[in-house]
Amino acid sequence: MTDAWQDVRVVLLAGGRGERFWPRSTEARPKQFLQVDGKESLLRATFTRAAMLTAPESIYVVTHERYADLVRQELPALPEANLILEPCARNTAAALGLAARRLGPDSVIVAMPSDHHITGPARFRVTLQAAVEVARHGYLVAIGIPPTRPETGYGYIRRGAPLELPTVLPAFRVDRFAEKPDRATAEQYLESGEYAWNSGILVARADVLDQEIGRHMPELHAVLEQVQWAAPLPPGLAGQFAGLPGTSVDKGVLERSDRVAVVPGHFGWNDVGDWAALSRLLPLDENGNAVIGEVLLQDARRVVVHGGDRLVVLLGVSDLIVVDTPKVLLVCAREQAQEVRQVARIGAAFADALFACGDAEDLRGGPPCPA
Incomplete structure (x- = not known):
């Protein structure tokens, strides 16, 4: 100025x-x-x-x-x-x-x-x-x-x-x-x-x-x-x-x-x-989908996908949000993007507890979780 x-x-x-x-x-x-x-x-x-x-x-x-x-x-x-x-x-x-x-x-x-x-x-x-x-x-x-x-x-x-x-x-x-x-x-x-x-x-x-x-x-x-x-x-x-x-x-x-x-x-x-906002920031394909990461879409419409290193595949779905992380996979209706905060704290605590008592790559291979 x-x-x-x-x-x-x-x-x-x-x-x-x-x-x-x-x-x-x-x-x-x-x-x-x-x-x-x-x-x-x-x-x-x-x-x-x-x-x-x-x-x-x-x-x-x-x-x-x-x-x-x-x-x-x-x-x-x-x-x-x-x-x-x-x-x-x-x-x-x-x-x-x-x-x-x-x-x-x-x-x-x-x-x-x-x-x-x-x-x-x-x-x-x-x-x-x-x-x-x-x-x-x-x-x-x-x-x-x-x-x-x-x-x-x-x-x-x-x-x-x-x-x-x-x-x-x-x-x-x-x-x-x-x-x-x-x-x-x-x-x-x-x-x-x-x-x-x-x-x-x-x-x-x-x-x-x-x-x-x-x-x-x-x-x-x-x-x-x-x-x-x-x-x-x-x-x-x-x-x-x-x-x-x-x-x-x-x-x-x-x-x-x-x-x-x-x-x-x-x-x-x-x-x-919220995650739905990415549909206004990212380029959309012909079906209105916004994606980041390794994503394969088949007959999918108006989805928002924030992926990581592994392949995320969506088949025959619409109006979803999918967020893939090493600890948590989130799938929710696009219209409920604002409500993600309602599950964030309990979901984070649950994910941390699972990883504390299991292997990060395969939870089934870890010791049993406490009741």
């Missing part, structure tokens, strides 16, 4: 567990560190995108302490001082509140989740420039993506009155946030033209974000106040973080604040939130 971005700091959110991408995504190596599309990791792609906006010295990563080494491996260009480590993961409100305190009250934060796929870099830059301008007027600015289909897996933002601000793109007050809708409601949102997908990208002055956390999440703010502006974390913060509820910044702040604006983002955007 230009000197107009001297006060801007890009913050990459990289502390999530990515349970909808189980069994590839695990607690030891969650999805932001995976090459889910067979290319570079989601985190590295996000960093590359941020580096098109500003210098690496102005890019920060917020993550859990356990993932510090993974971030360093993925992002060797990230300055060590720009790695903000949460003592305990408590969702995006705590992560962004901590980042705001660390970066100083005069900073403008551009917060990006690390699991997006974005195209149209020029339009992306212009959108964020407009959002930064709006944020300097004291607003918490969400980026809303004009919907192209009745998507039931995303949250929505209803656009309110326009803001009379001298920005490069129009901005609007937020009338309300809407939860992930059912199909009929999503169709109504699409037809009305008043709703946008909530991208999860947030732009705000650090002091405004801190003030709004104080207004709407006083318990969190009381803990954050122990972090002096632009200072390292004080000792003893971990225990207090552990006692906080895990609340997203959307739920805890944006849905309650009267200082929220939205800037429409007319660039290509996909939330890589």
